[in-house]
Amino acid sequence: MSTSSPERDALQHKSALVVGVGGLGCPVALALAEAGLGRIVLCDDDLVDSTNLHRQILFDEADVGTDKLQAAERALYRLGARPGSIELVRSRFLPDNARELARSVDVVIEGADNFATKFLCADACFLEQRPVVHGAAVRLCATVLCVAATGAPCYRCLFEDLPTGAAAPNCAEAGVLGPVVGFAGALMADRALSVLLGEQSVFGNLVRFDGKTDRARELTLTARPRCALCSSERSIATISYDRYTAASCAA
Amino acid sequence: MATVRIPTPLRTLTGGEDQVQAAGDTVKDVIETLEKNHPGIRERLLDEKGVRRFVNIYVGDEDIRFLDGLATALKATDEISIVPAIAGG
Numbered sequence: 074m075s076t077s078s079p080e081r082d083a084l085q086h087k088s089a090l091v092v093g094v095g096g097l098g099c100p101v102a103l104a105l106a107e108a109g110l111g112r113i114v115l116c117d118d119d120l121v122d123s124t125n126l127h128r129q130i131l132f133d134e135a136d137v138g139t140d141k142l143q144a145a146e147r148a149l150y151r152l153g154a155r156p157g158s159i160e161l162v163r164s165r166f167l168p169d170n171a172r173e174l175a176r177s178v179d180v181v182i183e184g185a186d187n188f189a190t191k192f193l194c195a196d197a198c199f200l201e202q203r204p205v206v207h208g209a210a211v212r213l214c215a216t217v218l219c220v221a222a223t224g225a226p227c228y229r230c231l232f233e234d235l236p237t238g239a240a241a242p243n244c245a246e247a248g249v250l251g252p253v254v255g256f257a258g259a260l261m262a263d264r265a266l267s268v269l270l271g272e273q274s275v276f277g278n279l280v281r282f283d284g285k286t287d288r289a290r291e292l293t294l295t296a297r298p299r300c301a302l303c304s305s306e307r308s309i310a311t312i313s314y315d316r317y318t319a320a321s322c323a324a
Numbered sequence: 325m326a327t328v329r330i331p332t333p334l335r336t337l338t339g340g341e342d343q344v345q346a347a348g349d350t351v352k353d354v355i356e357t358l359e360k361n362h363p364g365i366r367e368r369l370l371d372e373k374g375v376r377r378f379v380n381i382y383v384g385d386e387d388i389r390f391l392d393g394l395a396t397a398l399k400a401t402d403e404i405s406i407v408p409a410i411a412g413g
Contacts, residue, residue: 095413185411236376
C-alpha cells in the first residue's frame with residue numbers, strides 16, 4: 074500500500090483494538106500504524122521484560138521495566154503512526170470491559186497468551202457483532218483465524234470451550250520462536266486490514282504455520298450446528314466471569 | 325497407510341517428527357496405531373467422550389465431526405491433520 078492510496082484514505086477512518094501488546098500484538102500494531110489506521114486501541118497492563126525483547130519488536134533494552142503501553146506508543150509514533158491515532162487502555166481484556174471495548178472499534182485483533190481471554194474475545198465480539206482476528210503462536214507453530222461480525226464459523230466452532238485442568242496443554246515452558254510470532258502477527262494484521270477494507274473471503278479460514286517446515290496450510294471451517302455461541306441453539310447470551318476461569322497457558 | 329501430520333505441541337511424543345505413517349481403516353484405528361508407536365499420544369487426543377474438545381482432527385480438508393467422527397473410514401492415501409488449540413504469542 075503506498076503512502077497515498079484509496080485504501081490508506083479509507084483506513085484513516087477505521088479503528089482496531091489490539092488485545093495484548095506482546096509477541097503478536099507488537100507486529101500487529103506496527104503494521105496497522107504503518108498502514109495509516111485512524112485509531113489503534115492498545116489493551117495491556119504489563120511491563121516490558123527482558124525475555125520479551127526477542128519477539129516483542131516495539132521494545133528495546135531501554136524499555137525493560139517500563140510500562141508496555143507507553144513504550145509501544147512511543148515506538149509507534151516514532152515509526153510513523155498517524156498523530157493522535159494511538160489510544161491506551163491500561164487493563165487486561167476482562168469480562169467487565171470486554172463488550173465495551175469490542176463495541177468501540179471496527180475490528181478486534183487478539184494475540185492473547187491464554188485461553189480464557191481468547192474465548193472472552195470470541196464471545197464479546199459475537200455479542201457486539203464485531204469481526205475478530207484470533208492469533209496464537211507456541212514454539213514453532215502459529216494459527217490465525219478470522220471470524221466475521223456475524224460469527225459462524227466462530228472460535229467456539231473450532232475449539233468448543235476452555236481446556237480444563239490437567240487437560241490444558243502445558244505451554245508455560247514451551248516458549249515461542251521470534252520469526253514464527255512475526256509471521257503470525259503480520260498475517261493477523263493483513264487479515265484485519267482486509268476486513269476493514271471490506272474483504273469477505275478471509276472469514277472462516279484457519280491458517281496454520283509450521284516454523285519447522287516453513288509451510289502454511291489453510292483449512293476452511295464449518296460452523297458447528299449446535300455451537301454455544303453462533304448457532305441458532307446458542308446458549309451464550311451474556312458475558313459472565315465463571316465462563317473464563319480455566320487454567321491459563323502463558324508462553 | 326495414512327499420513328498423519330503432527331502439530332508442534334505433540335512432536336515431543338513422535339521424536340520430533342512432523343509427519344508419520346499409521347495403519348488403520350478408520351481414524352480410531354489410526355489413533356490406536358499412533359499410540360502403539362508413540363505412547364501417550366492417544367491421551368492428548370481423546371478423552372472418555374471421544375475427541376477432546378480443544379482438538380480437531382481433519383481427514384484432508386474435512387473435519388471428522390462432520391464425517392463419521394472416529395469411525396470415519398480412511399483410504400491409504402488419506403492425510404490426517406491434528407489441530408489442537410494453542411495460546412501464546
